[in-house]
Amino acid sequence: MENIIDLHRRSVTGLRPVLDRVTPADLGRPTPCAGWDLRALLEHMAGQDRGFAAAVRAARAGDDVDVSAFAPHPLGPSPAATIADGLDDVVAAFAAGADGLVLMPEFDRRLPLPVLVQMHLIDTLVHGWDVAATLGVQADYGSRLDADVVAAALAMSEQIPDDEYRETPGATFAHALPAPQDAGPWTRVLTLLGRDPAWTSDPLVRR
Numbered sequence: 001m002e003n004i005i006d007l008h009r010r011s012v013t014g015l016r017p018v019l020d021r022v023t024p025a026d027l028g029r030p031t032p033c034a035g036w037d038l039r040a041l042l043e044h045m046a047g048q049d050r051g052f053a054a055a056v057r058a059a060r061a062g063d064d065v066d067v068s069a070f071a072p073h074p075l076g077p078s079p080a081a082t083i084a085d086g087l088d089d090v091v092a093a094f095a096a097g098a099d100g101l102v103l104m105p106e107f108d109r110r111l112p113l114p115v116l117v118q119m120h121l122i123d124t125l126v127h128g129w130d131v132a133a134t135l136g137v138q139a140d141y142g143s144r145l146d147a148d149v150v151a152a153a154l155a156m157s158e159q160i161p162d163d164e165y166r167e168t169p170g171a172t173f174a175h176a177l178p179a180p181q182d183a184g185p186w187t188r189v190l191t192l193l194g195r196d197p198a199w200t201s202d203p204l205v206r207r
Helices: 002-019 038-060 079-096 113-135 138-144 147-157 185-192
Strands: 101-104 109-112
Touching: 002 079, 002 113, 002 138, 002 147, 038 079, 038 101, 038 113, 079 113, 101 113, 109 113, 113 138, 113 147, 113 185, 147 185
Parallel strands: none
Antiparallel strands: 101 109
């Protein structure tokens, strides 16, 4: 358990430099997440971070949270600070732990804490790439990722079913894409989770 908690913390550390690049002028940019501009993506991330944290704290107190705990969270005047606060919250909640199972109302399932940590680690890494790609710094983001974190993420990604759920509205991941023959571990994570490593926010290139 300590290992996955540490890997999660390191995944969050890798995201912070990307968040620091976000300015209010960037919020209208398209993202790799279909139908979401950068504001919508960041508000989703902020809500998920707070929702995971609230779910774990509730379980520790012998309680549950409602799905509203995971609702998109307004960014406020500093998008980076809003996301950073949520990340600090979820890192602290995971470190404090919870006995038994944690209700995830979005899935109507109770899950052990290590599974929640793995879910959030994958979410953090991939949405970090979404933000980086939106800003045009995805190569820099990928080069800075912790190798142990990427290896863990690849093992997790290989276990996520590529089934009809990925076609439902609001699904976390699209269907897997073919990976280049010489793809490294991080590129394989992206393609397994339906991300095109060549995606760009430049509309002239995307046509």
